[in-house]
Every structure is written in structure tokens, then in C-alpha cells.
Amino acid sequence: MSDLRELYQQTILDHTRKPRNFREMPDANRAADGHNPLCGDKLKLFLKIDDQGIIADISFVGSGCAISTASASMMTEALRGRRVAEVAELFAKFHDMVTRPLDEQQETEALGKLAVFAGVREFPVRVKCATLPWHALQAAIKKDHVPVSTE
Amino acid sequence: MNASTSRQPRRGGRSESEPPPGAFNPAAIRADFPLLETTAHGKPLVYLDNAATSQKPQAVLAALVRYYSNLNANIHRGIYQLSAAATAAYENAREKAAQFIHAPSAREIVFVRGSTEAINLAAASWGQGHVHAGDEIILSEMEHHSNIVPWQLLARRTGARLRVLPITDAGELRLDELENLFTPRTRLLAITHISNALGTVNPIREIVSQAHARGVPVLVDGAQSAPHIPVNVRDIDCDFFVFSGHKICGPTGIGALWARREILDAMEPYQGGGDMISSVTFEKSTWNETPYKFEAGTPNIAGAIGLGVAIDYLTGIGMDQIERYERELLAYAREKLSAIDSLRIIGTAKDRAAVISFVMDGVHPHDIGAIVDGEGVAIRTGHHCCQPVMDHFHIPATARMSLAFYNNRQDIDRLAAAIEKVKEVFV
Numbered sequence: 001m002s003d004l005r006e007l008y009q010q011t012i013l014d015h016t017r018k019p020r021n022f023r024e025m026p027d028a029n030r031a032a033d034g035h036n037p038l039c040g041d042k043l044k045l046f047l048k049i050d051d052q053g054i055i056a057d058i059s060f061v062g063s064g065c066a067i068s069t070a071s072a073s074m075m076t077e078a079l080r081g082r083r084v085a086e087v088a089e090l091f092a093k094f095h096d097m098v099t100r101p102l103d104e105q106q107e108t109e110a111l112g113k114l115a116v117f118a119g120v121r122e123f124p125v126r127v128k129c130a131t132l133p134w135h136a137l138q139a140a141i142k143k144d145h146v147p148v149s150t151e
Numbered sequence: 152m153n154a155s156t157s158r159q160p161r162r163g164g165r166s167e168s169e170p171p172p173g174a175f176n177p178a179a180i181r182a183d184f185p186l187l188e189t190t191a192h193g194k195p196l197v198y199l200d201n202a203a204t205s206q207k208p209q210a211v212l213a214a215l216v217r218y219y220s221n222l223n224a225n226i227h228r229g230i231y232q233l234s235a236a237a238t239a240a241y242e243n244a245r246e247k248a249a250q251f252i253h254a255p256s257a258r259e260i261v262f263v264r265g266s267t268e269a270i271n272l273a274a275a276s277w278g279q280g281h282v283h284a285g286d287e288i289i290l291s292e293m294e295h296h297s298n299i300v301p302w303q304l305l306a307r308r309t310g311a312r313l314r315v316l317p318i319t320d321a322g323e324l325r326l327d328e329l330e331n332l333f334t335p336r337t338r339l340l341a342i343t344h345i346s347n348a349l350g351t352v353n354p355i356r357e358i359v360s361q362a363h364a365r366g367v368p369v370l371v372d373g374a375q376s377a378p379h380i381p382v383n384v385r386d387i388d389c390d391f392f393v394f395s396g397h398k399i400c401g402p403t404g405i406g407a408l409w410a411r412r413e414i415l416d417a418m419e420p421y422q423g424g425g426d427m428i429s430s431v432t433f434e435k436s437t438w439n440e441t442p443y444k445f446e447a448g449t450p451n452i453a454g455a456i457g458l459g460v461a462i463d464y465l466t467g468i469g470m471d472q473i474e475r476y477e478r479e480l481l482a483y484a485r486e487k488l489s490a491i492d493s494l495r496i497i498g499t500a501k502d503r504a505a506v507i508s509f510v511m512d513g514v515h516p517h518d519i520g521a522i523v524d525g526e527g528v529a530i531r532t533g534h535h536c537c538q539p540v541m542d543h544f545h546i547p548a549t550a551r552m553s554l555a556f557y558n559n560r561q562d563i564d565r566l567a568a569a570i571e572k573v574k575e576v577f578v
Contacts, residue, residue, distance in 0.1 A: 003192075003525065004521070004522060004525040004576070007521070008518075008522075008576050013576070013577065017513070037534075038533060039515075039516070039517040039532065039533050039547075039548055040516075040517075040533060040534050040541065040547030040548035041515075041517070041547070042547065063515070063547050064515060064517075064547075065515035065516075065517035065518050066514075066515060066517075066518045066577075067517075067518075069515075123521065126521065129517065
């Protein structure tokens, strides 16, 4: 079970039980769906990006496993106030952390609290869970001012 | 080993490790399955994902090695002894498959990769001649995606439409609705025998008889019934029946489509190639007879032979014995799991087999699966290729344990203990 404790860190469980920024955003100017058909995880990510390219607000709704929910929750906390331009590099670092062997790891300081997801590396099937919100984020950023519909 | 090996499938299932005739001996049966001796995360493996695939007894593994060691040659048309022996073994497996489901003739058994391919074959070849724009095919809400999507593809090609028999909140078919779904345009009813997501055993005879009263043929998806209950297609009186070899202790990549001879004879071929033809010229080709016209190319010879041995193994134990033992074990599992507070069983039909789907308050099924895996217990989590079922119950996924005759009460106890760990982590 030691490995599993690495995965299910207290911080992660806390964010699973009480996800932060868990709300719809009627005035969002970007949104995207993230869907992991394998496990049925579904989330919708909302962004408000201002004229300076800064993420003024970010939120999500949906249902997923502990890892994807906590990842979405902590991602929204980490990104509010950051520049959109920083996202790609941050995701690359996060992706490295959860996929590469320990001895090939880059420093994870830049990831701050997100480093708590390092345990995912031992569970390759959970990488999709941890990265689902990030993929949705990238899709949202790429979209050109997609109006948020109720679908 | 040549002429003798050609007869080996007849004996193969029993030669390795035969359970005592007439007596169901779970310990002896368990010892036949090498994989059940392995560990997961350093703990003895408890395998409870049998609805996905079954483990293989030593007899089947040995048959595959024997085939490739002593009998490997391409079948049909070979003039030499080895080819003739391989052909005999392959055709012998067809006989066994026919007997397993009590089909009137082995010529009505088409070897395919599995249930999925069998349904695709029926949809493509039978559908081509029988389903046209405006026609209707009835399915149920509890179908596996493999008994939905092939019909959807057919409907898209032809302009036909699908009609869906709903289920109740217990996970039973709404048979009261069936009569309303039949119209003069109904061409087929395609329905599962046992639900892989809920374990519901459908009253298949009643359904077939209702459809036949309207002149509608029935395809029965037997992927989950063939492993757990005796199947008799003459008794069910269906028109098509499909099952997968890998779910009944056989190798992957082999399964069977059974259909009535006159139906198969009237169907167009599925794929074109060698072995499925009678004659070929650039102007015109004519087809081989049933079932060969559906088996283009070199088939899965080893797989078929392995399936034959698996069938010998199961019938050696007795499908009625297997059914009885599994029902007792399922009742035990239901009792054990029901006693866990915060756990809710999805699918409470009166007649169920081998499967318990469940959810837990505040814990996503994926996390349940990961934590019980850490305890060495393999269960499946997700939508089980039954998204309409998940939608019915307004859940994204379930955790599912599915048992086989080689499971025992200790396996269920280990699962229950592992679920306690889930609660420790999440509560």
C-alpha cells in the first residue's frame, strides 16, 4: 500500500473531497470539455482570459476519479493570474513529472504544489486521469473565443 | 506425434488434469489454472474480471503448444498428412463448438475472432440482403456496445433505424414494452442473453417466442451466457447465437457465430479471399459452401483447436455444475458486498449471473479499482462498454466484480477486505 499512499496523498484527497473553483462560469471566454471514455471521467473547463493574455479566472465542473478531480482543482489554483503563454511549459513539466522515470526528472520546483502528483508516475494507467484537465485547458486555449453553450 | 495428435483435441481437455468425474472440486479446478498462482503487488492474485476474459486451464495452454509443436500446417486443400491432420483438428473443434451450444450441425458454426466479429458479420452479410431504408432493428438498453454499433453502422449504410427496448431500475428488460416496438418494418431483434454490466439473465425463450410470433428473427449475444450456463440454441429457438472463446477458457481471437443453415446459406460472404471461394475468374467468382464462405484466409487454427479443448474442459466439469456452483458463490458475494455500508449494487434483477456492479458513496469507481488492485484483487471499473446502461442509472461508471467457477469464497472475502481499504483511504 505504500505506493498507493504516494498516489493518494492527503492534499489530493482534500482537493477531491472539496474541489476548488468548482463552478460554472457564465462569462467565460474560453471553454472546453475533457473526456476520458475509459473511466467515464468528464469535465468542463472554463477560462476568462483578459486582454493582456492573463488568466483572470478559471473554473471547472464535472465528475471524475480522485486523481482527475484533484488535478483539475489544483490546476485551477495554480493558473489563476498566470499568463496563457506560460501554460505550455508548465504542462510540459507536469507531464514529465507524471510520466518519466525518477532519474530523468527535471526539477519540479516550478510546479509548486502540483508536485504532489509525482506519485502518479508509478501508476501509468492514471496518467490520463492526472493530465485530463490539462488537455482540456490546452483545447480551451486553442479555441478562438468559443462561446460557452449549455450543449 | 502426427496421426495421434490429430485426435488430441478430443481427449485434450481431460488428459492434463481432470477433475474427478461427477464431483465439483473447486480446489482441483483452481490448480488447473497457472495464472491463479501468480501475485499482484506482492499479494496472491484474486482474479474477478471474468466477464472481460477468463483465465486458461493448463490443458488449453498445452494444446496450443502441442499444435504449434506437432501439427502446424495450413488447413484445407493440403495433400500431405500434416495438413490433413491440422484440418481434422480444426474441423473437430467446429464439432465441439456446435455440441457446446447444441447446434444441429457443425456446418452452422462459423469461426470468427469473437462475439464482436460475429455480430459484425451478421450485420454486414445478413443485413446487406435483409435490411433496407425504413426498416427497423430492435435492440435493448442493456446491450454491450458490440451489439449496438454494428447495427448502427448498418442503419447508417441502409437508412434503417434502431429501436430500443428500455430497462427498469432493477436492470430488467421492460418486456411490457416489447410488443409496442414491433412494426411491419421490424427486421431483427438483437439482444443479449446475460448483461455484462448488470448480470441480468434475460428470459430469452420468452423473448424469442414473442419475436417469432411477429415473424422477426432473433440474434442472441451469448458472450456472457456461454461461460456461465448451459446453452441450447434449439431450446432457445433463436436464429443467430454468438459467443467468444476467450471468455470460456479458450484463447483470444477465436469465437463463433451460429445461425440456422438456411439463413447462412442465403447470406452473402463477409470477407473475400482464399478458402471462401468455389471458383475465381476475373469475370466472376462463386462461393464456397457454408460455413467456409465466411472464413476467408487462413483462420485462427490454433485458437479453434484451443477452443475445442476449452470446451472439453468445461463440459468435463459440466456446465450445469458450473452454473450451480457460481450461483451459490454469487449469492455469497451479494451478501458480503451488501453488508458494506456506503456500497450500492447496481442491477438488482431477480435472475442474475456471475456479475456484481457497484458504486460507493463519495468514491469514483476508478479509485475503487486502483485501491483493490493494490490489495491484489483484479476487478474492472468503467462503463463496461455499456454507456446506455450507465446513462440509465445516471452514473459515469461502476466497479464490477465478475466471477468464474474457479473463484471461491476466499476470493470474495479478499475483495470485501480490499473494499474496507477503500473506505480507509477515502473516509
